Amino acid sequence: MEPSREPDEPIHTRCLAVVFSQGEGDSVGFRADILDLRKGGLMALAGRITMAGIIHKMELHGSFDARTGELERLSWDQSHVMHEPNVASRGECCRDPMHRLHELLGARLGDGFVSDLKQSFGGPLGCTHVNTLFQELSAFVSRFKARREQAGAKAECHAVGERLASRSLFFDAFFCEERVDTTALSVRLADLFYAPLDEHGGEVLAEHHEVRLRAEVELAGWRIRKLAGRARSRRGPSCEATPWQDRSADLRDFADQSLGGGMAKRCLERFGDRPEDARLLSALLGLGPGMTQVGAAVSDTLAPATRARPAGAGLPGPGPCYLLRAGGPLMASMFSAPDESTPDESD
16 A cells, blocks of 8 residues: 655644724724744754744734724733844844834824834834734724724624624645645634623624635745635624635736735735725735745754745845844844855755
8 A cells, every 4th residue: 555645744823813802982902912833943043043832922902093093002012032132133132123113102003004014113123023913903903993884873882891803814834745845825814793792791793704815835936836715704693604705716816926025015906905805915915924934944954944935035134124134233143254054955
């Protein structure tokens, strides 16, 4: 009997989670979390050695005005960051730029917020992971506000502290020993809106929306070989079975495109002006940021693997965040001496 095909091995999971709860008056409290869980890999970077485990774990807490989206309060916690203070970073760490987030107080979450975020916390001013989380929070605020505006005078009344809505977005990467040049990607997005509590104090489902994507992506160049998607919406309180709607035809133009430069722009050009496809857009925008974690997850030596980089990436250099900024001490430490090791392209 021939041996069966080895199953795809999960190598990295990213989770974004957002929860809204009723505050006083028109205030809505929120909590947003990002978790990167690496399930394999071994790599040395800037004096630190990373392996499987929790890579990033960050939280945002605060409130916004339900009518305007204005950010009222904001606090944060980062229990797990990529770069803790060390000799190579000369004492700097990923938490250092977080104070800049205070500049966002008063900004309006939802449409147009990304521009404010880039100006206050983009590139070398901030953290790419916190940016990703904030953008997902803002996208969900847009859906939340749109639903309230559609309801108008029929908008549901909730008691202070009740959950109003929640969103989860999972990115999973898989690796198969038989297809060493390819990774399989899965994205699952789910939105849940709550009706007021029942007479016994139990939560009641109002709406449940889901989007699921499956992709095959080349490790070298990040070229999309296949991309398929489906979506469905279910109504409460029974949440009866509802057929999935195939969205793969709307995704055909992304085949042979790279998840590297330009992917977000293409997604926005295609779906940015279609509110009914806002969830599909959020799911698509999760592919590129999640893919950045795959290279480290497939590294099996201390030298960073070069076979999971977007086309034209070349050698590592200044990156899109505070710690990896050009001229920063971490970059100086990384490039102060010639690299004596050559990454093995076949690792």
